[in-house]
Amino acid sequence: MNAQPTQSFVQPAKPPLERHTLSVVVDNEPGVLARVIGLFSGRGYNIDSLTVSETEHAAHVSRITIVTTGQATVIEQIKAQLSRMVPVHTVRDLTAEGGSLERELALVKVVGTGDQRNEALRLAQVFRADVIDANVDHFVFELTGKPAKVDQFIAIMGPLGLVEVCRTGIAAVSRGKRTD
Amino acid sequence: MEPRMMTGAEMVLQALVDQGVTDVFGYPGGAVLPIYDAIFQQEKIFHTLVRHEQGAGHAAEGYARSTGKVGVALVTSGPGATNMVTPLTDALLDSIPMVCITGQVATHLIGSDAFQECDTVGITRPCTKNNWLVKDVNDLSRILHEAFYVATHGRPGPVVVDIPKDIQFATGVYTPPDPRGHKTYQPQVKGDSAAIRAAIELIAGARRPIFYTGGGVINSGPEASKLLREFVRLTGHPITTTLMGLGSYPASDPQWLGMLGMHGTYEANNAMHDCDVMVAVGARFDDRITGRLNAFSPNSRKIQIDIDPSSINKNVRVDIPIIGDVKNVLADMLHVWKAEKPKTDKAALKQWWAQIDKWRSRNSLAYRNSRDVIMPQYAVERLYEATKGRETFITTEVGQHQMWAAQYFPFEEPNHWMTSGGLGTMGYGLPAAVGVQTAHPDALVIDIAGDASVLMTMQEMSTAVQHDLPIKIFILNNQHMGMVRQWQQLLHGNRLSHSYTEALPDFVKLAEAYGCVGFEVSKPGDLDGAIAEMIKVNRPVLFDCRVAALANCLPMIPSGKAHNEMLLPEATDAEIDSAIDDAGKVMV
Ligand SMILES: Cc1cc2nc3c(=O)[nH]c(=O)nc-3n(C[C@H](O)[C@H](O)[C@H](O)COP(=O)(O)OP(=O)(O)OC[C@H]3O[C@@H](n4cnc5c(N)ncnc54)[C@H](O)[C@@H]3O)c2cc1C
Ligand SMILES: Cc1ncc(C[n+]2csc(CCOP(=O)(O)OP(=O)(O)O)c2C)c(N)n1
Ligand SMILES: [Mg+2]
Numbered sequence: 001m002n003a004q005p006t007q008s009f010v011q012p013a014k015p016p017l018e019r020h021t022l023s024v025v026v027d028n029e030p031g032v033l034a035r036v037i038g039l040f041s042g043r044g045y046n047i048d049s050l051t052v053s054e055t056e057h058a059a060h061v062s063r064i065t066i067v068t069t070g071q072a073t074v075i076e077q078i079k080a081q082l083s084r085m086v087p088v089h090t091v092r093d094l095t096a097e098g099g100s101l102e103r104e105l106a107l108v109k110v111v112g113t114g115d116q117r118n119e120a121l122r123l124a125q126v127f128r129a130d131v132i133d134a135n136v137d138h139f140v141f142e143l144t145g146k147p148a149k150v151d152q153f154i155a156i157m158g159p160l161g162l163v164e165v166c167r168t169g170i171a172a173v174s175r176g177k178r179t180d
Numbered sequence: 181m182e183p184r185m186m187t188g189a190e191m192v193l194q195a196l197v198d199q200g201v202t203d204v205f206g207y208p209g210g211a212v213l214p215i216y217d218a219i220f221q222q223e224k225i226f227h228t229l230v231r232h233e234q235g236a237g238h239a240a241e242g243y244a245r246s247t248g249k250v251g252v253a254l255v256t257s258g259p260g261a262t263n264m265v266t267p268l269t270d271a272l273l274d275s276i277p278m279v280c281i282t283g284q285v286a287t288h289l290i291g292s293d294a295f296q297e298c299d300t301v302g303i304t305r306p307c308t309k310n311n312w313l314v315k316d317v318n319d320l321s322r323i324l325h326e327a328f329y330v331a332t333h334g335r336p337g338p339v340v341v342d343i344p345k346d347i348q349f350a351t352g353v354y355t356p357p358d359p360r361g362h363k364t365y366q367p368q369v370k371g372d373s374a375a376i377r378a379a380i381e382l383i384a385g386a387r388r389p390i391f392y393t394g395g396g397v398i399n400s401g402p403e404a405s406k407l408l409r410e411f412v413r414l415t416g417h418p419i420t421t422t423l424m425g426l427g428s429y430p431a432s433d434p435q436w437l438g439m440l441g442m443h444g445t446y447e448a449n450n451a452m453h454d455c456d457v458m459v460a461v462g463a464r465f466d467d468r469i470t471g472r473l474n475a476f477s478p479n480s481r482k483i484q485i486d487i488d489p490s491s492i493n494k495n496v497r498v499d500i501p502i503i504g505d506v507k508n509v510l511a512d513m514l515h516v517w518k519a520e521k522p523k524t525d526k527a528a529l530k531q532w533w534a535q536i537d538k539w540r541s542r543n544s545l546a547y548r549n550s551r552d553v554i555m556p557q558y559a560v561e562r563l564y565e566a567t568k569g570r571e572t573f574i575t576t577e578v579g580q581h582q583m584w585a586a587q588y589f590p591f592e593e594p595n596h597w598m599t600s601g602g603l604g605t606m607g608y609g610l611p612a613a614v615g616v617q618t619a620h621p622d623a624l625v626i627d628i629a630g631d632a633s634v635l636m637t638m639q640e641m642s643t644a645v646q647h648d649l650p651i652k653i654f655i656l657n658n659q660h661m662g663m664v665r666q667w668q669q670l671l672h673g674n675r676l677s678h679s680y681t682e683a684l685p686d687f688v689k690l691a692e693a694y695g696c697v698g699f700e701v702s703k704p705g706d707l708d709g710a711i712a713e714m715i716k717v718n719r720p721v722l723f724d725c726r727v728a729a730l731a732n733c734l735p736m737i738p739s740g741k742a743h744n745e746m747l748l749p750e751a752t753d754a755e756i757d758s759a760i761d762d763a764g765k766v767m768v
Contacts, residue, residue, distance in 0.1 A: 027364075030313070035305055042306050073493060080490035086310040086330050086365045 015071045019048065020095040021102060021172050022079065027087040028054050028062040035085060036064055045078050046070060049104075049147075051169035061089060065172050094172050102172040106150045107132070108141045112161030120160040127153050183355065188317045188348040189214035192281060195324035197224050198357055201252050203243060203618055204228070205236040209256025210296060211283025214348035228618055228647055231639035233260050235611035237267020238637070241276045242612030245598045246573055247619045248401055250331050251278045257285055258296030261342075262303065266605060268338045269307040273602025274424060275399055277336035279327050280304075286346040287315055300342045309337035314344065317352035325357040334367030335488040336399055367487060371504035376512050379459070379483045379500050384522030386457035388532045389417040392440065392469075395424030395601070396462015396486060398594045400506035405429070405594045407510035408461065414517060416529065418536055420448035422463050423586055424601045431590030437536065438545075441469040442737050443583040446544035446746055447536050452477050453743035454535070460484040462506045465496040466602070467767070475742035485509045544735040545587055546749050554704050556581065556656045556727040560588035560628065563654060566711045571623040572596065573616045575609040577633030580662035580733040581655075585628040607636030610653060614640050617649040624652070624715060631657040631684055641694040644720040652714055654723045658731065659684060666732050669753075670760050691722035702726035732756065740764025 026032045033052055040047050049067040068078060075093070082091045094100035108129070110120045113136070124131065124141050127149070133140035143153050147170055154165055186194065192215050196204065205228045208216045219227050230236040233255045240251025251271075255264055261282045271278045285294040301313045310330050312323045320343065327339045383389060391412055397404045405428045412419050412435060419429055420440040429436050438445035440452055452458070458480045463469070470476040473495065482498040484491070485506055492501040502509050547557045574589055575598040576582040582599055591597050598616060600608040609627040617625040627634075634655055644651050664679040691698030697717050701710045701724070714721045736747045738759040747759055 031301055031305065031311070034302070035310075038306055073497075077490060077494060080488075080492070084334070084367075084488060084490055089364050 015073070017069050018072055018075055018095075019067065019069045020075050020093055021100060021170060022066045022068065022082070023092045023094055023172060023174075024064040024066065024082055025055070025061050025089040026064060027089070028060050029087060032062070032087045033064065035087065036066075036082065039081055039085070040066075040068070040078075043077075043081065045074065049169040051171055065170055067170055092174070094174055097174055099175045100172050101175060102146060102170050103144060104147050104150050104170050105142065105144045105168045106154065107166045108143060108154060108157055108162065109138060109164040110141065110157050110161045111138045111163050113137050116160050120157060123156055123160070129153065183353045185351055186354050187214070187218075187351050188320050188343065189218040191317070191321050191352070191354050192324065192343070192348070193218045193222055193225060194354055195321055195328075196252065199250070199325070199328045201250070202226060204252045204254050205230055205239040205243070205615065205618075206254030207231075207233050207236055207256070207260060209258075209260050209283065211257035211285060211345050212254060212260075212281075212348075214345065215254065215281070215283070215343075227254075228614070228643065230611065230614070230643050232637065233263035234266050234607065235614065235637055235640040235643065237264050237278070237280065238270070238605075238608050238611035239615030239618070239640075239643075240278050240280075241267060241271050241274075241608075242575055242598045242615030243619045244276050244278060244615075245398070245612075246595050246616040248595060249277075250328060251276065251615065253278065253280045255280065255282055256296070257283045257300065258298050261298060261300040264340075265303065265307055266603075268304055268340065270600055270603040270605045270608065271338035272307050272309065274600065275336050275395060276338065277331040278338040279331050280338060280340045282340055282342045283348070284313065284342045284344040287344045288346070290344065300340065304340045307338070308340050309335075311340035311342065313342045314347050317347050317350040320347060320352065321354045321356075322358075325355075326362065328357075329362050330365060333362070333365065335491075368503050369487065369505040369508050371485065371502040371509035371512055373512065375500055375502045376509065376516060379502060380513060380516045380520070380522065382457055382481055382483060382500065383415060383417070383459060384517075384524055386417070387525050387528035388451075388454060388456040389415070389459070389529075390451050390455040390457075391417060391419035391459045391461060392422075392452060392463055393419060393425050393428055393461040394422040394463025396464075397425055397428035397506050398462075400462060402594055404462075404505075404507040404510060407507060407514060409433075411510055411514050411517070414514070415524070418451055418533070420444070420452065422466070422469060422601075423599060425463065426586060426597045427591035427594045430592045432592060437540075439586055441466075442471070442739075443587065443733055443735065444737075446542045446735055446748065447539035449737065449743040449746060450539045451536055455480045458482045460486075460498070461510070462486060464491045465494065467495070470495060471737045472740055472742050477743070542748065544746070544748055547731075550728065551704060553728045554702065554707060554725060556584050556658065556731055557588050558704065559656055559707060559725050559727055560584050562707050563626070563628070563711055564589045566708065566715060567624055567626070571620070573598065573613075573620060573623055573625045575599065575612040575616060575625070575627045577609040577627070577629045577636075578604045578606045578663075579630040579633060580658070580666065580731070581628055581630045581633075583663075583733045584656065589628070606630070606633035610634060610637050610651075611640045611643075613651040613653070614643050614647075614649055617644070617651050618647070621649075625649075626652045626654050629653050629655045630662065631655055631659060632661045632681060635681075635685075638690070641691070641696050641720060641722065645695040650718050650720055652721045652723060654714075655687060655725055656727050657684075657687070657724050658727050658729050660729060662731070663733070665730070669732070669756060670738065671765055674757070687722050687724035694720075694722075696720040696722050698722050698724070700724040700726070738764060739767035
C-alpha cells in the first residue's frame with residue numbers, strides 16, 4: 001500500500017494572472033455593497049479597483065465596477081459567485097467581451113517651486129490635465145483618462161514634487177448599443 | 181384579495197401560515213416579545229421552545245432535511261442572534277433551507293449600542309444566502325415572502341429577516357405571497373438540451389463509468405431520488421454517494437458501492453480513481469471526496485449536474501456542465517436515453533464490474549469484533565438490526581461515531597439521514613433530532629452521538645421532555661474525542677493533547693436529572709436487549725454505550741493522498757503512524 005511517491009501539493013506551473021473589469025448591476029439597497037465586498041474578502045479574491053454609484057434611480061439599481069486579478073479559473077468562479085447573489089441582477093465581464101471603454105479620474109497634488117514647478121505644469125498640459133487649485137508653491141491637477149494614462153502621469157509627477165493622489169477607480173461601459 | 185391591515189407581529193404569523201409553515205423553533209427575549217404575544221393568540225403555528233438558540237437552528241435544520249420543507253427559527257436580538265451564527269453557517273454549507281427571524285432593537289435605537297443590540301445583518305451576511313433588515317412595516321410581508329422564496333429556490337440555504345421591535349408593534353398593510361416569485365432571482369432549473377445529449381452520448385460510450393451523487397439529489401426532492409434510481413438501473417452503471425447524499429440510492433442495491441471519500445469504501449474510491457466517465461449529480465467535489473486534487477480521477481471525462489453555477493469548475497474541472505435542478509435534468513436524460521436506446525459497451529462494462537467486485541472483495545469495512553468490549557461498528561450494526569422495518573431517522577454529532585453511522589447504518593430512502601457534513605458541527609445531532617421528531621411524531625428518531633459532542637447541546641434533552649419528543653440519544657462512548665485522537669495518532673506522534681475529557685458525567689444520572697430514561701451498557705452480550713428496551717420506551721432516552729476506547733475509523737484516505745492510496749482496516753499502528761507526510765499535515 002501507499003507505494004506511490006508523494007508529490008507536492010503545489011502545481012508546478014501556475015497559470016498566468018489575468019486582469020478583468022466586471023460590471024455588476026445590483027439592487028440599490030443597504031448591505032448589497034457589503035455583501036459583494038464580503039465575497040471578495042471572504043474568498044480571498046483581489047479587488048484592484050472598485051466604483052459604485054446609483055445608475056437608474058427609478059429602477060432602483062446601482063452599478064458596481066470591479067477590476068480584479070486572478071487566474072482564469074478564479075475569474076470564472078468570481079463571476080459565478082457574483083451571479084448567484086440574490087440582489088445581483090447582471091454580471092458582465094467587459095474584458096472578456098473585449099473593447100470596453102474604461103476611464104478614471106485622478107486628483108494629483110504637486111508641491112514645488114522654480115524649474116520643478118514649471119516642468120510639472122508643462123507636463124500636465126501635455127497630459128491635458130486641468131489645474132483646479134494652485135498657489136505659488138503647489139498645484140492640484142485633475143486628470144481623466146484610461147487607467148494606464150493616469151498611472152503614467154502619477155509616475156512622472158513623482159520626482160516633481162508629488163505629495164498626494166486620489167483616484168476614483170474605474171468607470172467602464174461596453175462599446176456599441178448593447179445594454180445589460 | 182383585499183389588502184389587510186395588521187401589526188408587524190401579526191404579519192409574521194400570517195406570513196408563516198401563508199407559506200405553509202406549521203412549526204417554529206425558538207427562544208423568546210425582549211426584542212421579539214410582540215411576536216411571542218401573537219404566537220400566544222393563535223393556534224395554527226406550533227412553537228417548540230428550545231434551551232439555547234443554537235438548538236433552535238439545528239432543530240430547524242433537522243426538520244427541514246427530514247421533510248423537504250423550510251425550517252423556521254425565531255430568536256431575539258443580540259445574544260439570541262449571535263447564538264444562531266453556527267446553525268446558519270451549518271445550513272449554508274449543507275444547503276439546508278431555513279428562515280430565521282430575529283428581533284432587533286427599535287429602528288431609532290439602531291447604531292446607539294442599545295441594550296442587546298448587535299449588527300445582526302452584518303454578522304450574518306457571510307453565513308446566509310441573503311438577509312434583510314426591515315425598516316418599514318409596509319415592507320415586512322413582502323420581505324418575509326421573499327425570504328421563503330430565496331431559502332427554497334435555487335440552491336437552498338439559510339436567510340435572516342431582522343425585525344426591529346417598533347416594526348413589530350406598528351400597523352401596516354399585509355400582502356400575500358406573490359405567485360410570480362421573484363423579480364430578479366430566477367435560478368435555472370432546466371438543463372441545456374445540447375449538454376444533456378452530449379452527456380448521454382458520453383455515458384453510453386463509457387467503458388468504466390461511475391455515478392457520483394450527493395446532497396443535491398436530496399435537496400431536489402423525493403422525485404429526484406426516484407429518477408436517479410430509474411436512470412442508474414437502466415444504465416446498469418455503478419453508483420457511489422457522498423455523506424450528504426446517503427439514502428438517495430438504496431444501500432441494499434447491488435449497483436451501490438457505498439459512500440466514497442475520506443472514509444468511503446475501497447471499491448467506491450478506486451472506481452472513482454479509475455473511471456473513464458464520471459457523472460456528478462448534486463455533488464460539489466468537496467475536499468473530503470477528492471483527496472489530493474492533482475491525483476483525483478486523472479483519466480476521466482466528467483459530467484456535473486448542479487443548480488448552482490458556482491459549484492461547477494470550483495475545485496475540479498468538468499467537461500460537460502449541466503446547470504439545472506436534478507429532477508428536471510434526470511427526467512430529460514431518461515427521456516433521451518429511452519428514446520435513443522443507445523448501444524453500450526457490454527463487454528467493457530462486464531470487465532469493469534469484475535474489477536469492482538475484486539475491490540469489493542477486499543471488504544474494506546471489515547473490523548475485528550470482540551467478545552469483551554463493544555466495538556463501535558458492531559454497536560451501529562446492532563442498532564440497525566433492531567430498527568429494521570420501522571420508520572427510522574438517524575441524526576449524528578461529529579466525529580468517528582458519525583462516520584461509523586454512515587458506514588454501518590444503511591439507508592434505503594432519502595431524508596432519513598441528518599448530519600452536519602460541511603461545517604462538521606459537534607452538537608448538531610441532538611437538537612436536529614428534536615426537529616426531526618417534531619416533524620415525525622410517530623417515527624423512531626435516533627441521534628448517534630459521541631461522548632464529547634453530546635455535551636455541547638445536551639440541554640435540548642429538556643426540550644425533548646417538555647414537548648414529549650421521545651428521541652433516542654445513542655452515545656458511542658469511547659471516552660475520547662475519538663476523531664481528534666485518531667488524527668493525533670496520524671499526525672502528532674500519538675501525543676493525545678486534550679482529546680479526552682477527564683470528567684465525563686454519569687450519563688444515566690444526567691438522563692434522570694432531565695427527566696429522560698438512562699441506559700448504560702458495556703458488554704456486547706447486553707447490547708441487543710438494551711437497544712430493544714430503548715426502542716420500546718416512549719420517552720426520550722440517553723443511551724450510554726461504552727465502546728472500545730481506541731478504535732480507529734477506517735478505511736481512510738489519509739489527507740494529501742489519492743483515492744488509490746487508502747489505509748485499510750488491516751493497517752498496522754506503524755502504518756497509521758506514518759500515513760501522512762509533511763505536505764499532508766497542513767491539510768485538515
Ligand atoms: C468528520 C467528517 C468526515 C467526513 N468524511 C466524509 C467522507 O468520507 N465522505 C463524504 O462523502 N463526505 C465526508 N464528509 C462530508 C463532507 O465534508 C461534505 O459535507 C460532503 O462530502 C459534501 O457532500 P456533497 O458533495 O453531496 O455536497 P452538498 O454539500 O450536499 O452540496 C450539494 C450540491 O448539490 C447542489 N444542489 C443543491 N440542490 C440542488 C438541486 N435541486 N439540483 C441540482 N443541484 C443541487 C448544490 O449546489 C451543491 O453543489 C465528512 C464530514 C465530516 C464532518
Ligand atoms: C463545535 C466543534 N468543535 C470542535 C470540533 C473538532 N472536532 C471534530 S471531531 C471532534 C471530537 C468528537 O468527539 P466525540 O463526540 O466523542 O466523537 P468520537 O470521535 O469520539 O466518536 C472534535 C473536537 C468540531 N467538529 N466541532
Ligand atoms: Mg468520543
